[in-house]
Amino acid sequence: MDDLFDSAIELEQSHIQQGARDGKRDGMRTGLAEGRALGLQKGYEIGMEVGHYAGCVRMWRALQQQQPGSIPTKLERSIAAMEECLLQYPLYKPQDEELHELLEQLRGKYKTVLAGLGLSAADYGSSSSSSSSAAGGSGSGSSSGAAAASGGQQPVSLAF
Amino acid sequence: MATLAHSLEPLQTLEGHTDRVWHLAWSPDGTSLASCSGDRTVRIWQQSRIEGRGWRCAAVLEDTHTKSIRCCCWSPGGTHLATASFDGTTAIWQLQGGIWEEISKLEGHENEVKAVAWSPCGNFLATCGRDKSVWFWERGLGDEYDCMDVKHGHSQDVKSIAWHPSRELLASCSYDNSIKLWANDEADWVCVQTLEGAAVGHSSTVWSVAFSRDGRKLASVSDDCTLRVWSVEWSEGCPPEPHCSLAACISGHHSRCIFTVDWSAQGLIATGDGANSIKLFGQPSLLETAAAAAAAAAAGSDPAANSSSGYIQQAADAAAEPGTPQPAGEQPAPAQQQNGELYDAAAAAAAAAAGDAAAAWECLCSVQQAHDADVNCVRWHPSRQGLLASAGDDGLVKLWQYKGLGQAAAQQ
16 A cells, blocks of 8 residues: 555656756756856957957057157056056956956056047047946947947957 | 923025935034035025124035035035045035135945035045945045045945044944944944844934044944944054944834934934924933033033033043144134033033943934935034034925023023
8 A cells, every 4th residue: 555655646746856856957057058148148258358458568568668748647657557456367267356456447447548639539449448337237239339439449359 | 390491493494406315414523514405506504794684695516516416525624525426526616706616526436325424634535435335435635535445344225424523533423223343443444343133233224323522422323213323332453443323212202204313512413304393302311410500600600610611621622633724713622702612611511520321311302304304414513502503305405493491591
């Protein structure tokens, strides 16, 4: 009599377990795909922004060499801080805790330099400093939108 | 019992602005009141020299900003005025030969600038805005202000900022429900603390923050209808590091969003809210102690009161940074001349000595329909005890006189 009822109860249990296993398997599959897509998107955005700042710093340094006095000396500290930040930037360590803080630091120094030069972010075809105000979810759409809206300046291509 | 003795009497209504008045600022010497408005102007109000005539508009600053002026702030020396506008710029004005002129414009914010504040030492200016950033500007040669640092710590619109009265410490508050404290690390500004989280921080937009005059407390008000008082402590060390902890959460008094908060010299807190009311909060036990001390001091020569006033003078001297330009002939610290002013010093000393963090807060009085619309700003006069100015969405600036315990005899 025990066996009869046990197998009936176990049938329910085994269905539940099977369902859990299937759900886990399917969930992992779609989760991985979603994660990959999101990671690609976020990585692209971060890369774009960091690359933009790296390009600007290179350009300012080149300008300083070719036309001494074109960059006010009071900005030296901020540009040097950006260089320091860029050298340390963990582009290949996506789980580095300081990833976002360093990016914010770069953003802040960048704006400080622009303000010191009397320019606005729009003048420099900024990639992501305006997308920071867009909701986190709208991702690549807003960053390319910002680049397009700001006058279509060509982003500097870097060898990194 | 204590509540019956407190009142806020209307003194005068100042008309002139043609749109909502957003913000008020008393000049450091207390002779002028600046108000800024959605009508894109700033009005400077001064007391008429003719007795009984009250305050009248002495100047209108216009044709500079292209959108609402959201905030105005005097320089510590009272010679300059900074205005922050929805047009994304901050203008610096100077009074020259009786005329206000715009001498500088600070640009950089991506959109609306919500607040501007001059550091008490006069060397730094801070602005904050809807672009979620707090900008620090440093005074350079002449009247130039250079951008020092841009901080992106907040995750939403930054509503307001306030400087500590004696240290280089800035508090900012935001739509992201948090309050951040910023301190100077050489030429970089760093967020040293964030006041947020369940049971400690506000649960909705924090609209305004204000340090008490002695710098030992910070008050914050929010859309969550609470007023929070934080105690500010400094660690031993070089340089000393600040740390804030929640001392009191005052709730149940406001039915709508609280927009503005300000500390008086005696440690009273005034708030203005979206229910058109102005409310005053204080710690009755401390006020009673102070009133008793003041009465004793006024009655005769009380060595205790004299020494406490000495303490306050010392504290005030210590608070003024070496480089602070003092307005000629004026002292920002209360001078020991009138009964009322002495009460001031004794109250502050009593509060400081008694370890005021634990004393209970009460709503001392509440004025319903102080304005016909939201009350955007309340500001206590820097030296005249009990004089309060308020600004509202109804386009009016109103002056009020607070009368409380131990002030029956004191004159304004």
